[in-house]
Amino acid sequence: MQVVYVDVLLVVNFFMTLLLLLLTAALTKQPRRTVRLCIAAMLGAAYSLILLAPKLPTWVVVLSKIAVALVLVLAAFGFGSVKKYLRCLLCFLAANFVLLGFIVGVWLLFRPRRIVVKNSAVYFDLPARTLLLLALAAYVLALLILRLYEKHAGRRALLELTVDTGARQVRCFALADSGNRLREPFSGAPVIVACRSLFPDMETPRVIPYQTVGGEGMLTAFRPHRVTVHSGKRRGTVGEVYVALSEHIQNEDYQAVVDPKIFSWE
Template sequence: MTVYADVLVVVNYIINLLIILASGKILGIILSRKRACLSALLGAAGSLIIFLPYIGWWFQLFYKIFLSGAMAAAAFGCQSWKRLAKSLFVLLSVSFLFAGILLAVSYLIKPLNVLFYNGIVYFDISMLMLLATTTAAYFLLLLFERLLFSRTSEKKLYNVSVMVNGKTLAMKGLADTGCQLKEPFSGAPVIVCDKELASRIAPSEETRYRVIPCFTVTGQGALRGFRPDEVSISGENLQTRTSDVYIAASREPIHGEYQALLNPQLVDRG
């Protein structure tokens, strides 16, 4: 079989990107587009090892784990070894599931020519077939994630009400152990809110704003946060009110079941 480098890279990039997006949903992480694309590009570039002379299975295994670790770090961040290990485990699990679903759907539609060499799979596949099979695999994975993880996710969702200058904004918040942001001077926990929602109640007084250092999956840098008059958080066996908190606008939109990420410190108080 003739292997074309451009087809190899493009196919792997698309597949990797869908795997990363599905992994992010399972992990409950809001992905930065740049980081997701960078991670997918790393995986696509790593597939070029298929052009090297045959290497032993042990090196293939080491290489795949190293490459997957680099992809997980690029997409989801590496603030702690525990978080990186969890991200890597989910990424590898989704990769295996994705590969199985992709092959099954492909053979049901039309038998394919597949080459497996140096731990890399090359599909002799048309662009139309690629779009059909990868889309089907992605939605099947989302269905799997919803059925398997929805009950766990519900336990982490809270009703959040933010009050600023007489205005009130209600939203759903997800308590995420990966969201440990705090305002550096006061040590107050931070709620990362969808940027469009945050703009609705953002105060005009500049004195209420603080720069919050940010080393999360949304990228390194800083978020601009403000102190509300009061935040009310309610959920299963929890009802709490506090003004010792900051609201930061996310860099990327947060849509879906929740519109904010909560520092677990806020719900652990209850």
């Protein structure tokens, strides 16, 4: 009979859940908030204690897995909208079942003594160094697959944007659009267009005129304390910039539009 160490069980499933949440965030282009992801991963680790329970019927395991997934996705990414939440949920469940299916397949094929699969929970009785190397290898492989998928799908470039208003920091995804030539009329500073719901209580003393194929209009804007952007391992900063708020950005993948050329990349 395999001896199960609870501390190893919790640590292994914490990192497995965190990996699945990171993949879900990458696939659905959701901001990765470390605290929320870690809280969700801890909840996932706590659920792994179901491995210590007597063997449960398959339908109970499936329903409990879905119920826990509902909570984990909500904890990691919030609700936002029904469409966004369901997309995150489906991606997380798909990644979960693929990973579990792979592990169960290996377990059924080779019957390794150091792997225990029960009630959809997984336990690896392996040295810490081996677990770390396997986790890193799995993460790198997942990122490579994701990059190939994004290249094949021809997705538009999205950047991780952080706007520091001085009172708080707002993180979101921004569409990299070199056609965004908006400028603040007095200073000539570049303008980032963001969804108004990101800054519900922000005072916007500046007015930015704009012109599109569909007509002309005005956007109200404010000058943030600092704006930074991340694209993979690259980090970009910008000097004077304004953030204009719009009601017309209604996309599940991004909440702002920015010209990537305005940033100085490190």
